[in-house]
Amino acid sequence: MNRLVIVANRVPNPRERGATAGGLAVALKDALTRREALWFGWSGQIAEATAAEPTELRVGRITYATLDLGREDYRRFYQGFANGSLWPTLHYRLGLAHFSREDHAGYRKVNAAFAAALAPMLRPDDTVWAHDFHLFPFAAELRRLGGRQRIGFFLHVPFPPGGLFCALPRAEELLADLAAYDVIGVQTEDDAGNLREALAGAGQAEAAARVHAFPIGIEAEPFTALAEKAMAKRETERFRQSLVDRALIIGVDRLDYTKGLPQRFCGYGQLLARFKGHRSRVTYLQVAPVSRGDVAQYRALRRELDEWVGRINGAYAEPDWAPLRYMTRAVARPVLAGFMRMARVGLVTPLRDGMNLVAKEYVAAQDPDDPGVLVLSRFAGAVAQLPGALLVNPLDPDEIAEALDQALSMNRAERRARFDDCAVSVRQDGARAWCRAFLGVLEGANDA
Numbered sequence: 001m002n003r004l005v006i007v008a009n010r011v012p013n014p015r016e017r018g019a020t021a022g023g024l025a026v027a028l029k030d031a032l033t034r035r036e037a038l039w040f041g042w043s044g045q046i047a048e049a050t051a052a053e054p055t056e057l058r059v060g061r062i063t064y065a066t067l068d069l070g071r072e073d074y075r076r077f078y079q080g081f082a083n084g085s086l087w088p089t090l091h092y093r094l095g096l097a098h099f100s101r102e103d104h105a106g107y108r109k110v111n112a113a114f115a116a117a118l119a120p121m122l123r124p125d126d127t128v129w130a131h132d133f134h135l136f137p138f139a140a141e142l143r144r145l146g147g148r149q150r151i152g153f154f155l156h157v158p159f160p161p162g163g164l165f166c167a168l169p170r171a172e173e174l175l176a177d178l179a180a181y182d183v184i185g186v187q188t189e190d191d192a193g194n195l196r197e198a199l200a201g202a203g204q205a206e207a208a209a210r211v212h213a214f215p216i217g218i219e220a221e222p223f224t225a226l227a228e229k230a231m232a233k234r235e236t237e238r239f240r241q242s243l244v245d246r247a248l249i250i251g252v253d254r255l256d257y258t259k260g261l262p263q264r265f266c267g268y269g270q271l272l273a274r275f276k277g278h279r280s281r282v283t284y285l286q287v288a289p290v291s292r293g294d295v296a297q298y299r300a301l302r303r304e305l306d307e308w309v310g311r312i313n314g315a316y317a318e319p320d321w322a323p324l325r326y327m328t329r330a331v332a333r334p335v336l337a338g339f340m341r342m343a344r345v346g347l348v349t350p351l352r353d354g355m356n357l358v359a360k361e362y363v364a365a366q367d368p369d370d371p372g373v374l375v376l377s378r379f380a381g382a383v384a385q386l387p388g389a390l391l392v393n394p395l396d397p398d399e400i401a402e403a404l405d406q407a408l409s410m411n412r413a414e415r416r417a418r419f420d421d422c423a424v425s426v427r428q429d430g431a432r433a434w435c436r437a438f439l440g441v442l443e444g445a446n447d448a
Contacts, residue, residue: 001035002125004439005149007118009082009134011041011066014059024131024156027216027357030432031439032062038126040065040118046074050113054121067117069110076106078134083292086133089168090157091258091352096297099169108137115141122149127443130181132156139180152442153178154185154214155195157354158381162198172202179207183442185214187354187381214438215385216355217430220364220423223337227365230338240342246321247408249284250343252336252358253350254291255328257301260351260377260394261288265308265324267349267392267400272316272323274398275405280321282408284347285339289330302328340365345407346374349394355381359389363422371419373407375400385429388421 012025031037040054043066050073054065069077080103088096115138122128128151130138139151165171175198178184184207186192192213199208230236249268253259268284288305292298309326316323331339340346346362359382362374376382376389383391390403410418 002127003036003038003123004031005118005122005126005128006032006037006039007114007128007130007135007138008039008041009078009132010044011039011064013044014057014062014064026218027431028435029219031435035061037062038065038121039063040121041114042066042078043068045069046071050110052113052117054117065118065121067113073106073110073113076103077110079292079295081107082134083295085168086136087157087258089165090133090155090159092158092160092164093258093351094164094167096257097168104170108141111135111137112141114138115145115147118142119145119147122147124149127439128152129154129439129442136174137177140177143180150182150442151180152183152185152438153181154438155191155354156187156216158188158352159186159191159195159198161194162201165194165198166201171198175199175202175204175207179204181207182210183438184211185438186211187213187215188384189213191354191381212441214434215381215429216357216434217385217426218357218360218364219430219432220360220427223361223364226334227337227341230334231341233335233338235335236338236342239339243283243342244320246280247278247282247344248339248342249282249345249347249404249408250339250362251284251286251288251347251349252331252340252361253286253288253348255288255298255302255305256291257297258351258353259288260349261286261301262304262308263351263394263397264347264349264400265305265312266397268324268347268404269308269312269315270397270401271404272312274401278405278408279316279323280318282323282344283321283325284323285325285327285343287327287331287336290328337361337365341367344372345404346372347400347404348374348380349377349392349400350380351377351394353377353380353382357382359386360426363419363426366419366423368416368419368423370412371415373410373415373418374422375403375407385425386422387425388418390418 045068047068050070051067057064196208348359374389377394378391392399392403
């Protein structure tokens, strides 16, 4: 079998585990263990100048090749164009996007540097799979250097309607870059339709035909086993005792403005204000590790959430009960799995999401005989695969409150029926199936 080359903005440290192991590494585990592989990208380190040659580390059959980014390249590529322009635009938040030609030039410069560093390492029969919005131009840059390998691209975040995306300056240039990929994957059929529309409108009809939806999943059985095992752990038992038989609502998200956290906190506050029977009988734990803490919008979001926590706890707490527990540091995945299993409600309300694997992890963590209820934003990509969830508009705090009341009051028979409706898809449409479906199309892309 030929070698698989993964290209991503960040390369995981193979020595890291638990809370720091990246979601992409978990999703690609099957593909990376079945064949020789090279994982290439940014090391996460900042230097005075971007490295020309990668640092290599081989672990088993996987070679990790990383470049340090120069300080100015990091600012222009990562903070500027990728996260300041593309991230909000792709999440339908054009009003939060800012554009500068210098940032755009820095974004293209780093993609060119990635291509130049990787090209000498490639074999003619390698399969190259690039991931996410940081790398729109990567294949075009590699083609300019003579790369003829099969190159696929997967966008993990949403893709908005073509008219919205093309409001971003240089959008048509980015769409032309995407045409250099042999296969272009997105999370949902809605995303695929939007991207096809944008490509066709930019004169890239041939590329539009290479866009396919590949919904990403999780491997449910290992996560279920992780959750079951966690129930016997000291951390889980200590947390259970601290709840004093109260129902648990859990939310797990990166601290990001796309996740709808202020609206979610407001919805929980409305639950306590409108449905007084839940006071002192429910505890909401929100785990929201800080991300991009050096960006002003994220610092402002953190302040806003701190204020919401103080407002809710100040209004409703009792000497022996804090309604809302809020953590901004990472929690190890096995511990989170146990917390999810004991939660009566999983609260997942992004304003817009590519897929949202936390929703699927919550379902996988449940005890099938006495499961909790998933309350899910209708704007999460996972909606089509989780028909048993209670759907809410995340912009309506009262709708969130009403769904929480319904979930907390739901009898076991309905909870089990809703769980069964969700569990079928979560078990069948896993990360292994996602990897094999995408690579099956990519590696057959040029067969004729």
